Structure formats: C-alpha cells, structure tokens
Amino acid sequence: MSLKSSIATAAGKSSYWFLHTFFKGGSSLPGKITKRLDPEILATLGRDYDVIVITGTNGKTLTTALTVQVLKEKYDNILTNPTGSNMEQGIITTFLHAPKSKGKRPLAVLEVDEANVIMVTKYIKPKAFVFTNIFRDQMDRYGEIYTTYNKILNGVALAPNATIIANGDAPIFHSKQLPNPIVYYGFDNQKDGDIKATPNTDGVLCPQCQHVLHYHFISYSNLGKYFCPNCGFERPELNFALNKINDLTPKSSTFEIDGEPIKIGIGGVYNIYNALAAYSVGRFMGVSPAQTKKAFEKGKQIFGRQEEINVDGKLVTLILVKNPVGLNQVIDMISTDKDPFTFIGLLNANYADGIDTSWIWDGDFERLPKMNIKQFITGGERYKDITYRLQVAGVDPKKHLVEPDLDKVVEMIPKAPTKKVYILATYTAMLHLRKVFAAKGFIKGGMD
Template sequence: MSIKDNLTISTAKLIRFLLKLTKHKATSLPGKIAYKMDKDILKSLSKNTKFIFITGTNGKTMTTHFVTSILKNHYNKVFTNESGSNMIQGIITSLLDNPKNENTVAVLEVDEANLVRVSEFIKPDYVVLTNIFRDQMDRFGEIYNVYNKILEGFKKCDDVKIIANGDLPIFSYDSLKKYNPIYYGIREDKKDSQLYDLDAEFNSDGILCPNCKSILKYRIINYSSLGDFSCPNCDFHSPKIDYNIENILSMEANYSKFLIDNEEYEIQIGGFYNIYNALAAISLSKELELTYEEIYDGLKNQEHVFGRQENLNIEGKEVIINLVKNPTGLNQIINLMLLEDDPISLFCFLNDNYADGTDVSWIYDSYYERLKKLNIKEVKVSGKRKKDMKRRLEIADIFDGEIIEFDYEKDILKAISTSKTNKIYILSTYTAMLRLREVLNLQ
C-alpha cells in the first residue's frame, strides 16, 4: 500500500474507534471520510479477496447474514457490512480490517441502484440476485429501471457468476440470461396444478411477457409474482431451476424446515420470504462446494438480524420489530403475523426521509385489511407521516377503537410499559427503526 492508502485507512480506523468509544454508530462515517480522502481506496482494501455481492429489493440483509454465517464454517476470515450499510461508504468501513497479504472472502450487501458504482472499484466473483419489486418510487422508479441499473453493473464485471431467483420473471429476460445465471426456486409438488392457468397476486410487478406483452400465467404461485410462469402466447417461460425446494416441511412464526434434493434444512426465523433468502444462500454455498454440514449448521445457528422479526423483552413486554419499506415485503410480514394466536398491540411508524422513500403512497398497495383476523387490542402510530399512517389503518378498519398518535422518540417506553397486551408488534420504516433503536439503546 502507498503512504496515502495507509494514511487514509488509519484515519478511518481512528474515526471508527472514536465513534464506538462515544457509543455512536460506526458503519458509514469512517468509510465516507476515507472515500473523500481517496476515491480509489476500495481497490487497496480489496486485494486477495473473493467478493460475493448480494443485491435486490427485498432480502438483501437476511441473505447476507445467512451466507456469512455459513461461510464462517469454511473460511478463516469473512468480512461483511453486517449492519446493512450497503452504499460505498458502508462497504469501505466493512473492509477497513481486511489484511493485505491474506486470502479472504467478503460478503457484501450492495444497494441495487449502486451495483454499477461499486463494481467500478470491486469486481465481484459472485452476485446473488434476490428479487426486484416496486420500492422507493421517488428514487428508483419502476422495477425495469432497477433491472437496467443492475445490468449496467454487470457490464463492469469480468467472469462473474450470477445466482438469480428463477421464480421472478424479470430474471429470465434474455438480457440477463446471456450471463448464464444459476437459478434457484421453490416448486413444491403439493402446489403443482399441472396447467398454467393461475394469475399472479393482485398488484404484482413485472408480469408482462417481455416478448409479446401478454399477461403471464402460472402453474405455481408462491407469492406476488414469484412462481412457475409461462406466457400463453409465446415461448417465454420459467428457466430451468438448478437448486429447488421441493417440499416445505414446516413453516411457523419463527421457524421453517424444508427439503432440497432430499437434504433437510432449517432456519430459526419465519416467513416464506426468508425461505427464499435461505435458498439463495444455499445455492451460493453449493456453487462454492461447501459441505452439507457446513451449510446446515450455518443456517440453523444464524441469529435474528435487527429489524427482521427482532424479538425483544422491553419493560416486561414481548416486542417484535419488523422493518417495512414496500408493499411486497409488508404483505409477507402481514402473512407471517397472521400465524399469531395471542392478543397484540400494533405500533406503526412511518417516515418519509430519503432512505425511506419520500413517496408513502405504497401503504395503499399493502394488505393491511388482512390484519382484521388478529386479536388487536390497541393501535398506535408515530413518525413524520403518522397522520397518513393513521388514515390508512382507519380505512383498513382493523380496529374498533381509536387509533392513537404519539411521539415514539419521547414516549416509546411509556407506550410499551402501559400497552394493553403482553405482545407488541412494531412495523417501522427504515429511518424510524434506526431512531427507535437509538432511543431504546439497542446497538
């Protein structure tokens, strides 16, 4: 390394140390300052390293954690942007301790719109594509804009191996297939209708055939637009699946078990979407030729990630925190909540900062109405757009009583301690969740 590289890295490490010493987050600022000091610092930090990028709309963070947990059973040193800080500055921060003279592996969650930018500095060996759904319309626009940004990133990658969700139609377009991706999917035999006569879920994205613009039909639908699809008027159809879950043995609120090629796996977190995330991690691990035991242990021992079904004991109450940011992700969390038998309190926090997306109209594309099935004893809303959140829940008509507005930054502990139930579900957008964790002193 040059003198400039060493100075830049030492400065960033010092800033990281001081931030941690003062109990502040040290995920982005050290990398941000390092990048300002040296625009090419990532090149110096990435020598002798195998890079795995995880990108897509939903599931990046959980898939990254699954992959990291598995790879730690095989590699001596695995680096990752554990906090989910997936822009350039967060990635730089995560690599500050990467030794220059050792072979290492880095599993990096990469913002889907920034894959093209990150790829200018780091050439990934593998890229895992989770999905593309409508998200932050003010920033991304429609899903095809995101898809094209990902393709722009691949143009900068040499000999990259792509592992993609084969159940999502947009990943079967010829523009991605030319990279010869490895596909994973969920094709349970018990759901097989034999005929392509099913429609995708209401309000699904990307269900037009790219060739003739016909509406795709499905033989199996897992959720949203994910499943085994075919165009009724031309030859566009699902790809050959390389890694397939043929049977889901158990799916509970905080646990799932499933089969791949007669091998049994389990994860300590619920939700159909997390089975997809685990499958993505397994597919990558198989491509890396890891053993079944390494993969099984890595998945089973993966701990909960903050904001992803995070279960906490606060003021003697059970508090479950879930990050929500777009209709598809929220709908899957709602489906998971429907497994709940106990009476609950529901807190919904809605912000419209840049990191959340300034357009909050997506809450009207989500199935809040399904929450009527739950035994809800109280509903409270907070955040910058709490009035919009309150109105949406009033329209959903999920609660007979008054929906209360409050300031979670000042009164969250009081709201929890005085809640009418022992179990509280918090659905929060990104910046509200980060601030909530600061208020609760959760680092």
C-alpha cells in the same frame, strides 16, 4: 498502497475509532471521509478479497447474514456489513474495520444497494452476484422495476466473468441474455396449474412478446413457476429448489431444499427465499447441505429483521418494512400467530426510507382488523399518513393509540395489553428505536 490511499485509510480508521468509542456507532461517515481523500480507495481496500455481492429489493440483509453463517462452516475469514449499510460509503467503512487476514484469501460477503452495484464493480470484480428479487420500492430513487434492474446490470456489466446466483422464480431475472454464468434457485413445491397473478402485480409481462404471463403456481407477488402461453417463454431450469414447506409460524419455518430438511428461526415464506439463496451460495462455494443445515440451526438474530427484544417482559419483534410486497408478506407472517398481540406501525419518510409514502395504500392493512390484535399504535414522522391508512382499513378507533414521538412509543410498550408486540417500522424509524432500546439496556448496541 499509495501515499494517498494510506492517508485516506488512516483518516477513515481514525474516524471509525472515534465514532465507535465515543458515540457507539457510525457506519457511513468514515467511508465518506476516506472516499473524499481517495475516490478510488475501494480498489485498494478490496483487491485481496474474493467478493460476493448480494443485491435486490427485499431480503438483502437477511440473505447476507444467512450466507455468512453458511460460509463460516467452511471459511474462517469472512468480512461483511451486517447492519445493512449498503451504499458505497458504508461498504468502504466495512473494509476499513476489517481485521488483518492471515493465510487463505479472505471472503467479503457484501449487501449492496441496487443503485450502488456499479460503485463497487468499478473497483472490485466480484466472484459472484446474488439477485434476491425486484419489486416496486422507493420510486423517488429507483423508478419502476425495469429501471432498477438496469441499474444492477450496469454494475454487472463490469464483471462479466462473475457467476450470477439468481432467483429463478422472478421473471425479470430471466429477461435478458447475459455473458455471465448463471445459477438459478426457486420453489418447486406445488402441482402445476394455470393461474395469473392478481391485479396490480408488477413484472408480469412476458419480456419477449409482452403477453401477460401465466403461472403453474405462485409463491407470492410475481414469484413462481411462470410461463407465457403465447410465445413459450418460461422459467429456467432450477439448479437448487425448495421441494416442500412443512410448517410456518411467526418465529420459525421448516422446509426441504433438494430433499434436505431444514429449519430456520424466522417466519415468512419470503424468508425461505432468503435461506434458499444462502443455501445456493453455499453450494456454489463448496459448502455441503449438511453443513448448511447446521449453520441455519444456529439461529443468530439479524439486525432489525424480525429481531426479538425483551422490553420489560414484553416479547417485541422488530420488523423492517419499506414497500407493498414486503409489507404484505409481513402481514402474512404475523397472521399465523395464534396468540393475541399488539400492533405498532411507524412511518418515516427520510431519504433512506423513501420520501414517497403512497406505497402504504397498496399494503393489505384491511386484514389487520380480522386478526387477534388487542391494541394498535401508530407513530413516526408521517404518523398522520399511517394513522389515516389504518382508519380506512377499518381499525377500531377504541383500540387505536397515536403517538408521533418514537421515544414515547417505546415507553408505551410495557403498558401494552398483550405479551407479544409486533413493530413494523421503516428504516430510519427502526434505527431510532434500536438506539432507544440500546440506551435503555434492552439490546447491546443501537447501530452495530
């Protein structure tokens, strides 16, 4: 390690210690300080690791967490960024607080923001990339889905020998010829038919002839067994496949992958994709199906992703939402709850959330008044937007409370008329809530 790298690393580690000792968190600032002193510090910090990069629009944090759980069945020394701090400075911080490795070459399983893949691959050549999906998201940062994919590919181009483990049900991941070895995972649990995606679905034009794609079946949005009736373009052969979904509840999913029965302690079809991605990484890394099943059954909670919190006897489920596809999948998931519940929608519009909130108008909030929801609460910095959106969706104003202050929203939870409470929050609103929950002793930590 050069003198410059040594000084930068020491400064970053000292700031990390200070922040976590006196402020109970901080995953970005230590990385910023370190990078300022040594712009190429990632090359030094990551050179002794086998790195797996997980990227895409939705599911990065859960896929990363599940992948770590799976790989721990075979590997002892795994570094990861569990809080979703997935930009360059957060990744640098992750390496800064890594324990010293002994024996075998350690693994780093890193969630990486789509636009930051190239920031990583400039200095580190990953062993594998995992592509979850690409949907319209934070258009002020990413633009349309093809722009987002190109940002990812710009980073992948610097690591042509890395294996890509991609969602084969996403047409965009089969749209370009790449030099990398590719492994595909996807759903194969329905009989073949001939249908089209619903109007306003992104990414359903054939990349070869621009004809509208058809599907033998759709799992959700533009994901499924696609084909082009005009030129013959079709979904690639899957290396790992979900064969059957047995049961879905808000708190669990049971299904079969390659004939192996599996249960995870989290609901939603979209989260089965995340588990399938983690399963595929495990198989790629030599973890057996039986070991993967065992890992999933451990059921560790994930930071801000359907995280269950007991708030004075109320069973609160905290869920991150940030784009229409993800939101609609969450609405699908909570619709399976047979018990009455309280719905809280919190909308911020900071840089990490995406400053354009127009995406809420593509969310299927019209389904909410038909559910067994006893009370609605809306809040956050853009409370007027989310409140008006629910009014347009037909929510009964007699059941609807408005509170912009997130601290006061937390105080309202124990007074909710139901035992179950679902909170759908954008990223910075979720972080704020976790800090308040931590301060009140409902969870152990606000940031990490």
